[in-house]
Amino acid sequence: MNAVDLTINLVYVLAAALFIGGLKLLSHPDTARRGNLVSAIGMLFAVVITLIDQEVLQYQYIVLGFIIGGAYGAWKAKSVEMTAMPEMVSLFNGFGGAASLLVGWATIVAMSDMALRFTSGFVFSTVIITILIGGITFSGSLIAWGKLSGKLGSKAVIFKGLRELSIAHLAAFVVVGIAFVYNPDSAFLLGLAILLALSFGILATISIGGADMPVVIALLNSYSGIAACAAGLAIDNTILIVTGLLVGASGLILTNIMCKAMNRSLLNVLLSGFAKPVEMGEVITGEVKVMSAQDAFYVLEAAQAVLVVPGYGMAVAQAQHAVRELQNLLEENNCTVDYAIHPVAGRMPGHMNVLLAEADVPYEQLYEMDDVNPRMENYDVVIVIGANDVVNPAAKEMEGSPIYGMPVIEVYRAKTVFVLKRSANAGFAGVDNPLFFKDNTRMVLGDAKDTINNIIREFGDQ
Amino acid sequence: MEMIYLIFIVLLAALLGFELIRKVPATLHTPLMSGSNAISGITLVGAIASAGGDHEWLTILLGTGAVALASINVVGGYLVTDRMLGMFKKKDSK
Known part of the structure; x- marks a missing residue:
């Protein structure tokens, strides 16, 4: 190994150490941003040292490719919606x-x-x-x-x-x-x-x-x-x-x-x-109880502890900022607001957390499923926004259900559950949801963002 | 010998990866994915040798394409991860 190769490889070792250090800093939200920077510095070292390799004789194509790719990547990173x-x-x-x-x-x-x-x-x-x-x-x-x-x-x-x-x-x-x-x-x-x-x-x-x-x-x-x-x-x-x-x-x-x-x-x-579609073992019957945004407000006004369970529907309706506004109003009203996030809520791991972070919800208020389930009884109101399967009690109760056995956020054990939904149809997976028929469940139908804004307006009128 | 040495590296790097990533909390899983997008742009290092060497036109064309694609990952991945992580705030840090 000659001196140049040795130098290159030593810098590679350094770069690898920086990647590893960067990932380690990613283990906490406070240090994560620094971790990303450390990782980027590692990448910079690795790329720059590669350019001095003796096999690299011409730079015009490298620069060309980098400018095209880098510009597209930068534009995409700046412009993408969360x-x-x-x-x-x-x-x-x-x-x-x-x-x-x-x-x-x-x-x-x-x-x-x-x-x-x-x-x-x-x-x-x-x-x-x-x-x-x-x-x-x-x-x-x-x-x-x-x-x-x-x-x-x-x-x-x-x-x-x-x-x-x-x-x-x-x-x-x-x-x-x-x-x-x-x-x-x-x-x-x-x-x-x-x-x-x-x-x-x-x-x-x-x-x-x-x-x-x-x-x-x-x-x-x-x-x-x-x-x-x-x-x-x-x-x-x-x-x-x-x-x-x-x-x-x-x-x-x-x-x-x-x-x-x-x-x-x-x-x-x-x-x-x-797989063949699974037939439901039993048919769910019962009456769905619909509630208006105004009545929902009266219940929320009296609540001491509220849990919000977001799903992909929140992202679709772009309701995260309205949710944050409602959180402020509730907190001013001396009510605690927590969020429970199921691992598969949304369309990618951690997607809901990013949307709520974008709306300035502090990350300490976001809880994982296993943290909230044991204390579900303490919540006066659970607001389910655009989530369906991840709160479906069929996973616990109905052996014939396609999602039977899946760990879910057991919102039905709270005192009251509000389900914000466009209509009372089945969710994404096409699974009927017995939650909608529970005695303590109230459906607030309509676009999630409009519904929350209506509730916020009620707060303003008081 | 050379192959054994490579297998050693593969094994150790995989184990280290599992240990590190297991500690990342669920709340950061999306930035973790976009961040690993950026890191997988390390292919850029391999692409540079193809695009910048004294090769036939086809190699250079493929290499340049690889440089462009990997650069998207590196630049876009790090920037978007930084943008996301900047949004995660503590309760009292307004």
Whole structure:
């Protein structure tokens, strides 16, 4: 190892340490922002030191690519609405996968005939794995992005033969992969591998419904890291390996948390499109009790402790700022306001927390499901805003229900429950919700933001 | 030997990743994801060698594309994470 290579590698070690330190600071909201900065400095070091590599002879294309990508990234980061965060993260996962795919591809193209003959099979194996994972991440993320942003329908798309087609793809990966390792100069095999990866990514994501999207984003996040790691193995670059794995681990942990919160295995989520729809064991009957915003105000005015349970509907209605305003009024009225956030509320892990943070709700007031459930009886009023399945008592009470066994926020144990909802229909998962029929539940129908604003107006009139 | 050495790195980095990420609270999971988007932009380092080397046009084209895509992740990922984390406030810090 000459002096330049040694310097580069030492700086890579430093960069890796900064990434690790940055992630460690991310373990608390107070230090998280500093952690992000530390991580960014690590990235700066890694990129700048790579530029002095002796193999890098010309800078115009690097600069060109960086300006195009950097400008787009900066614009997107500044302009994105917080409600649209799941789409953006999904899109970025896809870009990460595509970048790794291109690096893998370029590595093969750059090899001379001599290199192609004498490079070890291990390198070609890692190249083909990079291309496959990168391709799946790219096309899968684009489909997820389309579904989340409403450009594609959010329903699971199932057609006859989908299962067979998917299995055929997996088999083809193995065959094409092995064939490629023995014939790395074959442009045909390379092209076939890329096409297979892209079409498998589409198949695997298109058959998953909108409610399972948090799992899919987390998993694709993990893939984008694993693709970077595989690219690192292919080009023998340790910083890519280490960093890619940090991201891969992060995505896997989040995937696991999401699956646990839905009481399902990862396999069950990925194959959900193939399952037969579950028939409800029993029909829920009863009367829904509707309440006006004005009556809701009278109850809230007398309340001492209020719990807010937000769901994706809050994001859709952009109601988070109105909720914050209501919180202020309640607190002035000597009432405590807490928020309970289910791990799969919204369309990505932690989405609700960001929306509430945007509306200036202090993070100390946001509680996890396991924190609020034991003291649910103490709340006078629970306001459910645009959430459905995550507060569905069927998960506890009805063995025949598709969501039976899923841990939920047990709002029905509070004294009164307000459900803010557009109409009394089933929620996203198409599951009937017995909560709506409970004696202590009142439905306040209409757009969530309008409803809350109406209640706020009542406060103002007093 | 070289391969064993790489497997060592893979194993240790994966374990370290699991230990670190497990400690991130649920409230920060969205910034964690956008932040890991940014970190996965490390592919930029690999792309630089392809775009800046003395190669044929196809390699340079692929490399430049990879630089652009990875730069989106690096620049966009860090900026949006910073923007989000700036919103998380304590009760009395107005």
